Amino acid sequence: MNDINPSGDFMFNIVPLFIGIIFVIMIIIIIVRSVGAVKQWNKNEQSPKLTVPAVVKTKRTKVNRHIHSGENNMGHVTTTYFVTMEFDSGDRSEFKIYGKEFGQLAEGDVGMLHFQGTRFLGFERSRENT
Template sequence: MGFNAFDDFMFSFVPIFITTVFIIVIGFIIFTIVSGIGQWSKNNNSPRLTVPAHVVTKRAHTSGGSGDSSATTKYYVTFQVESGDRIEFHMKATEYGMLAEGDVGMLTFQGTRYIEFDRK
């Protein structure tokens, strides 16, 4: 009789647990999509600004790459504008490679979206 009670518990607990995990995962995916769309919309509604700036620092963040999986690298550059504020942007590897710390020029951006840096 002891095994029967355990079996009954497992048959009622496991589906509830799997359903809960499924709902959490789907909820996280939906939250990520909605957040991305919200940021995209906010950027589109922000003014496009071109301001004098200089490159303060560059960094790259690499993730993955263990076993048979490939590594992914994201590139970030921090600019300082005339007011002293610093802004970090995610950018493509080709644009990242064309910038050096200390470069001075005109930074164009829209919200959190990097558009270009025209080096002087």
């Protein structure tokens, strides 16, 4: 007689199903994020390029640490830079910028902001502020 262990069959059926569900969820997350990024890019492309007076209100960074498991648990760090600009109307917008631009801006700088939608194009400080 063949005695079949029902709990063993359960594990062989549930584990591949669980892995498959995780895989599908990850694919859905990638697709949703990609669609969102394309929509934002398209919206920025359709927006006019504007140059308006603005003040640098705040600067911030977001640091992500990526640890790679292995022999010595090495990893790398990425830093994303942001600046918040305030317009004459009192409205504020936050822009993602490059590190070089981040280093050249100081809170309180007054000048002309160049942007397109949510895309930072540049900032020129006023002469009297330098």
